Amino acid sequence: MKIGISAFAADGGKSGISQYMINVLQRLPQPETGVTCVIFVPSAERELFQPAPAGSRIVTVPDWMAHPVTSILWHLLLYPVVLKRHQCDCAYLPAGNRRLGLWYGVPSISTIHDLSQLHVDGKYDPLRMFYIRRVLPYLMQRLTRVVSVSESTRHDLVEHAGIRPERIRVAYNGADLASVAATARSTAREAVAAELGIARPFLRYTARLEHPGKNHVRLLEALALLKRRGRLSHRLVLAGSHWNGAEVIEASITELGLADDVVLTGFVENRLLPELYAAADVFVFPSLFEGFGIPLLEAMAAGTPVCAANISSIPEVVGDAALLFDPRNPADIAAQLDRLLHDATLRRELARRGQQQAQRFSWDDAASGVLRQCYEAVAA
Numbered sequence: 001m002k003i004g005i006s007a008f009a010a011d012g013g014k015s016g017i018s019q020y021m022i023n024v025l026q027r028l029p030q031p032e033t034g035v036t037c038v039i040f041v042p043s044a045e046r047e048l049f050q051p052a053p054a055g056s057r058i059v060t061v062p063d064w065m066a067h068p069v070t071s072i073l074w075h076l077l078l079y080p081v082v083l084k085r086h087q088c089d090c091a092y093l094p095a096g097n098r099r100l101g102l103w104y105g106v107p108s109i110s111t112i113h114d115l116s117q118l119h120v121d122g123k124y125d126p127l128r129m130f131y132i133r134r135v136l137p138y139l140m141q142r143l144t145r146v147v148s149v150s151e152s153t154r155h156d157l158v159e160h161a162g163i164r165p166e167r168i169r170v171a172y173n174g175a176d177l178a179s180v181a182a183t184a185r186s187t188a189r190e191a192v193a194a195e196l197g198i199a200r201p202f203l204r205y206t207a208r209l210e211h212p213g214k215n216h217v218r219l220l221e222a223l224a225l226l227k228r229r230g231r232l233s234h235r236l237v238l239a240g241s242h243w244n245g246a247e248v249i250e251a252s253i254t255e256l257g258l259a260d261d262v263v264l265t266g267f268v269e270n271r272l273l274p275e276l277y278a279a280a281d282v283f284v285f286p287s288l289f290e291g292f293g294i295p296l297l298e299a300m301a302a303g304t305p306v307c308a309a310n311i312s313s314i315p316e317v318v319g320d321a322a323l324l325f326d327p328r329n330p331a332d333i334a335a336q337l338d339r340l341l342h343d344a345t346l347r348r349e350l351a352r353r354g355q356q357q358a359q360r361f362s363w364d365d366a367a368s369g370v371l372r373q374c375y376e377a378v379a380a
Contacts, residue, residue, distance in 0.1 A: 002089050005091075020173060145169070180277055
């Protein structure tokens with residue numbers, strides 16, 4: 001079986017979806033069982049998929065085709081052509097909530113990560129929202145098989161996109177748990193102090209600076225409440241690249257009087273991620289909506305206690321290994337953070353549970369779920 005893969009929308013490796021694409025596509029080819037892959041990728045992002053695994057071939061697409069408008073046209077018009085040219089048995093789109101085609105000429109499979117645009121107002125401009133809300137659901141319905149990264153997303157696909165349940169398989173995301181779990185706490189604190197100049201104890205949130213979806217502002221309001229009560233002994237480290245609405249987040253830091261209490265690291269390279277997780281006293285995750293939430297796995301694997309939102313897929317991922325709060329209520333966020341920051345016994349217990357919970361997820365299982373859907377689509 002030869003799988004023709006659209007590796008568009010990889011975000012330069014800076015998002016959860018891009019990490020999914022990189023890790024799953026490395027594991028899909030299995031030449032010993034006759035599974036090979038042709039990966040179509042914009043030339044600027046070719047390096048993300050190197051070295052190419054045995055049984056795969058990378059075909060570059062001109063970068064101008066990666067623009068949001070031209071990439072839609074590529075998927076609608078040219079994707080079926082290149083699939084036929086390379087004699088692919090099926091098409092796989094690992095970022096189906098961003099780009100899909102109308103017709104492929106072969107069975108089609110896609111991973112849908114979330115339908116967050118249905119739950120978070122103002123996430124994109126009106127034109128993009130029209131495409132996402134009106135066009136994408138129709139294109140999703142035309143897929144032969146669908147992979148969902150959580151039961152939460154599966155529910156949305158049935159309820160809001162009209163996809164029949166029997167065509168959907170849930171295959172959870174994974175994470176690079178080994179490298180995160182192997183980092184000693186004392187060594188991590190030294191590395192973070194040297195690299196980022198953070199010596200004061202801190203809690204951490206890893207997410208791109210996106211407003212309102214990632215919910216930074218309510219987290220900042222919660223910190224301001226703790227500070228006014230004299231209960232804020234930690235800094236907040238916000239690790240993530242600038243995105244839509246980042247200026248709102250930055251303005252809120254100043255307006256709330258938190259300039260000395262918040263550190264903006266920007267995008268953090270993978271080499272420093274394990275140290276940042278291990279050095280944090282608490283990992284906080286207030287996002288308003290997640291299809292999965294890979295940083296939750298990484299934090300749990302590192303033995304960092306988690307305090308997270310109680311909505312979408314987040315409870316599904318953390319199980320009983322996190323303290324949950326209402327992400328739309330800054331007072332509740334503040335209360336749960338205060339409880340966790342000042343209860344060492346609870347932190348140790350959640351850290352223990354988190355390391356156990358993280359072991360339930362792997363990239364190998366994620367890739368296996370995709371491959372099963374490919375086999376079923378071709379056999380249908």
